[in-house]
Amino acid sequence: MRHEFLDKHSERAGPLHRLDARAKTVAVALILLGLNVLRMPPAWLGAAAAGLLLAAVIASRLPLGYVFRRAAVVLPFAVIIGAFLPFTTEGRAVWYPAAFGYGALVTAEGLRLYATVISKAYLSLAYVILLLATTPFRALLRSLAWFRVPAFFLSLLSFTYRYIFVLVDEIERLQRAWTARYFGRRRAAQFRALGPAVGALFVRSYERAERVWAAMLSRGYDPNAV
């Protein structure tokens, strides 16, 4: 069960990978706050964040373009959600597009805010992707423990992470079984199969949880020693 798409680069040995996870977590948290606390951060802040990101990506020795490409998934969303800002922000009018007798005022301030929202969303996601691609998940969890996140919640997270890989396997088996029975095109039939598949997956998951718990107990698991 290898699911490389889930966690591909975090085990490499680049210079950023060797940095302490706590330091990276704090740095990324501060950068995200710096970018997002103000509605309209000054332009130099955005330029500095972009420059630092570029330097860090080059230093990380990740495959070129990996961070930038993965962060780009936020762009269509940002372009659509922000599309009203040029019209709803007050300021100096620069353009009055009209069609069918209706028009709306576009302001310079609105266009700037639109560009700011898109850049904030892109840069924030790029920093998170960079952090995740240079830090194994368990190191991230250990750093959260250092920041006093309760052990109970962290053991829930690490268990969940482990079982995601198992259950993604399970769902791929279900999907293989069902594509072997249908011949691709019958959308309605596929849709009808979804609910029972979810139900079957739940029962399998629950029974797996019971087995896991029995196995943990029989090996002397002490719930207070997480």
Place this chain on the structure above:
Amino acid sequence: MHIPDGFLDAKTFITLDVVAVGFVAAAAARARRVLSERAVPLMAVLAAFIFAAQMLNFPVAGGTSGHFAGGALAAILLGPWAGGLVITLVLVIQALAFGDGGMLALGANVFNLAVVAPFVGYGAYSLLRKVFAGEAGRFVGAFAAAWLAVVAAASACAAELAIAGTVPFAVAFPAMVGAHALIGLGEGVITAAALAAIRASRPDLLELGRGGAA
């Protein structure tokens, strides 16, 4: 429907981060009390189940697709607190391991999908089961609960984007609610069919969250 960073202003995301931490603390304390040590493997495996089930896409309309969200199903099976905790785990893993949904916006996403959806879904399900007796009530209730949960979460999301000043409410609300009224139909059918499948093989599992105990 995961809000990325960059769309919410400081007052909105900080408020919802605080609310989310409070919810998680209360839900975790409850899960520990009710389930004791079994809580960890049970919650974790079920969170992984929701994560895997969310990979099932279905076509909606006009080339877009929705995916199963699972908020109502988790709440119906486990009760709203444990169900919400399970969804929270999914959201935290999605943000922390895969960059899906913002870090600062995590509280907003937890509020919409792990608090609003499960509690609305559970409330609607309990109410409808009292109105419609028997097995029919279970499936009508599950369908309506899942639809309402999806629409309620989408409304909360639209309200947050409007409060943050990113999208005017008059646009965000009809757009989000309209799209999710459609996606919610898929969610409702899947939730009801999943319950039917569970009832056929392990009917005892339908009583796990009875009275919101877990």
